[in-house]
Amino acid sequence: MxxxxxxxxxxHSLAGDRSAFERIVEKYQKTVFNVAxxxxxxxxxxxxxxxxxxxxxxxxxxxxxxxxxxxxxxYRIAVxxxxxSLERKKxxxxxxxxxxxxxPDLDETVEANERSRKIEDAMMELNVDHRAVVxxxxxxxxxxxxxxxxxxxxxxxxxxxxxxxxxVLRDILLKKGFGNND
Amino acid sequence: xxxxxxxxxxxxEVDGVASAEExxxxxxxxxxxxxxRKLFDDMRSLADAMAExxxxxxxxxxxxxxxxxxxxxxxxxxPAAGLASLLHSFRxxxxxxPGFVFAGGLAAGFLLFLITSNIIAPRSVDDSELTxxxxxxxxxxxxxRGDLIDINxxxxxxxxxxxxxxxxxxxxxxxxxxxxxxxxxxTNPASVHLEAVRPSDDSGAQLSVREGELTxxxxxxxxxxxxxxxxxKSLPPARLxxxxxxxxxxxxxxxxxxxx
Numbered sequence: 001m002x003x004x005x006x007x008x009x010x011x012h013s014l015a016g017d018r019s020a021f022e023r024i025v026e027k028y029q030k031t032v033f034n035v036a037x038x039x040x041x042x043x044x045x046x047x048x049x050x051x052x053x054x055x056x057x058x059x060x061x062x063x064x065x066x067x068x069x070x071x072x073x074x075y076r077i078a079v080x081x082x083x084x085s086l087e088r089k090k091x092x093x094x095x096x097x098x099x100x101x102x103x104p105d106l107d108e109t110v111e112a113n114e115r116s117r118k119i120e121d122a123m124m125e126l127n128v129d130h131r132a133v134v135x136x137x138x139x140x141x142x143x144x145x146x147x148x149x150x151x152x153x154x155x156x157x158x159x160x161x162x163x164x165x166x167x168v169l170r171d172i173l174l175k176k177g178f179g180n181n182d
Numbered sequence: 183x184x185x186x187x188x189x190x191x192x193x194x195e196v197d198g199v200a201s202a203e204e205x206x207x208x209x210x211x212x213x214x215x216x217x218x219r220k221l222f223d224d225m226r227s228l229a230d231a232m233a234e235x236x237x238x239x240x241x242x243x244x245x246x247x248x249x250x251x252x253x254x255x256x257x258x259x260x261p262a263a264g265l266a267s268l269l270h271s272f273r274x275x276x277x278x279x280p281g282f283v284f285a286g287g288l289a290a291g292f293l294l295f296l297i298t299s300n301i302i303a304p305r306s307v308d309d310s311e312l313t314x315x316x317x318x319x320x321x322x323x324x325x326x327r328g329d330l331i332d333i334n335x336x337x338x339x340x341x342x343x344x345x346x347x348x349x350x351x352x353x354x355x356x357x358x359x360x361x362x363x364x365x366x367x368x369t370n371p372a373s374v375h376l377e378a379v380r381p382s383d384d385s386g387a388q389l390s391v392r393e394g395e396l397t398x399x400x401x402x403x404x405x406x407x408x409x410x411x412x413x414x415k416s417l418p419p420a421r422l423x424x425x426x427x428x429x430x431x432x433x434x435x436x437x438x439x440x441x442x
Contacts, residue, residue, distance in 0.1 A: 018249075018256075025248050033240035047244055054248045055255065116235045119228075137197070138232040144199075163193045170224045178231075 006070035014061055021061075025054050028071065031140065032078045038135040039082035041124050049085050053078045068149065075140070075150045079132050086128055115178070122172040130165035137162055184218045192218070196225045253405070335431040338363050338424060340405075342434075353420075356405035361426055365398040367408060368421040 009027075012020030032053050036046035056077050064073055123131055136142045136150060144162075148155045191208040194200040200208065212219045333340040340357035357363055365387070371394040387398035387406070398406060424432040 018252075021252065022245075022249055025245050029240050029244055029248070030237060033244065034237045037238055043238075043241075047241060047247075050240065050244060051248050051251060055251055058252050059255065115231050119231060119235065134232075138229060139235065139237070144197075159193070162197075163189065166193070166196075166225055166228065170221075170228055173228065174224070 007066055010061060010064060010066070010070060013058070021058060024057075028074055029054075031071075032074065034139060035075065035078045035135055036082045036085075038120075038123065038139050039079070039128070039131060040085055041120055045085055049078070049081045053081050056081070069146075072146060072149045075136070075142075076152070079136070079150060083128055083132070118173060118176055118178050119169075122169050122176065122178075125172050126165055126168060130161055130168065133158055133161045134165045134169065184215065184221060188212075188215065188218045189221075192222045192225055195222070196229050331434075333357065333424065333432050336426055336429060337361060338426050338431045342422065353408045353422075354405065355408075355422075357401055357424070358403050359426055360402065362400045362402050363424050363426045363431065365401055365406065366421075366423045366425075367396040368423070369394055369396075374420070 006024070009020045009024050013024065029050060033046050033050045036049035036053070037043060040046055040049065053074070057074055060077075064070065123134065126134065132151060133147055136147045142150065144155045144158045147158045147162075151158070153161075188208070188211050191200065191204055191211070194204060195208055208222075212222055331342040333342065338357060338359040338361075340355065340359070343354040353367070355365060357365070374394075387401035387404070390397045390399070396408065422432070422434055423430065
């Protein structure tokens with residue numbers, strides 16, 4: 001069981017087993033990095049945020065309540081750190097062009113990259129609260145309930161933000177021509 | 183005109199949480215409302231496009247960077263700054279009272295054992311302000327002046343880092359030695375106090391402490407953090423020696439001087 005495994009890793013980490021925490025990093029670094037990347041749209045920032053997230057998680061491990069899901073707790077730190085980073089920067093930067101999206105074949109990849117770029121650009125026009133729910137729902141696949149836990153808001157608010165965010169996103173994308181050629 | 187009820191149904195359908203009944207109702211509503219149909223198609227298309235956006239692999243340096251940062255935090259919390267004052271109090275207590283010197287020596291040895299065994303709960307010290315310059319004495323091939331020294335000899339790789347502040351010295355050593363390496367730190371016990379020693383949990387090393395000599399045998403991958411202070415104002419030299427399969431791979435005499 002994934003959740004039991006997490007709990008075991010947390011317990012071992014708390015007992016001073018460095019390799020247990022290393023396993024946590026290994027397991028969640030990609031998702032944490034991607035949450036930060038989708039939120040900030042900047043690879044360098046996402047890397048810094050991911051590092052800070054795991055450091056904070058390590059330092060606050062004692063405060064983790066095992067009756068909740070560990071990954072929800074970790075995602076909450078990731079979202080908060082991303083919001084803090086955005087707050088600090090208050091500026092927009094394009095996605096690092098060195099980042100590549102893995103795809104099955106070249107033509108499809110080019111098209112997918114173009115679509116992705118439009119969506120990523122549009123995402124940055126959403127306010128951060130709306131962006132957070134879209135990231136957690138569409139890129140991380142969380143349920144309304146899980147998003148509510150992570151963001152510490154009601155499920156009703158999650159739905160409301162998500163519905164609004166998608167409509168705003170759709171309007172932005174339509175203006176950018178998304179859907180005509182995509 | 184799209185009312186809120188249809189919008190909610192559209193969103194539930196896009197999120198895959200609509201019941202069979204809701205799906206059927208939505209289908210009926212959409213067939214009679216072209217605007218709603220267009221909204222639904224756009225939402226579905228957007229959700230599909232986002233689902234196709236694959237996660238990006240993080241840089242390969244991310245995990246090592248995280249673990250290094252965590253090791254640094256661990257090291258920051260482990261050193262026993264408070265022990266320095268405890269030792270000082272103890273020395274003050276026995277100083278000038280020869281009758282207590284023998285007992286004092288025994289107690290100090292026991293205290294050192296407790297420190298190196300991590301039996302005493304480590305006291306927190308903030309090493310964020312620790313700075314320093316590492317000065318070399320004598321020939322030491324590959325050993326350049328600076329705060330950070332690379333080791334790369336006979337299959338042993340690693341780094342030595344020193345920092346100090348207010349008479350407090352922090353030595354960090356990380357090695358990657360598949361065949362294992364023996365690390366010795368030699369100091370003059372008359373002029374140096376060893377305050378805390380913390381090998382990383384994965385170092386696999388056996389720690390032994392003798393007067394003026396700290397040894398880690400069989401260190402493969404991992405590190406150690408050593409905190410020590412000088413008895414006087416200056417910090418006396420320490421000799422660091424790494425031996426692998428009986429062959430010296432690194433030796434250097436280091437003095438740590440306060441750059442402030």
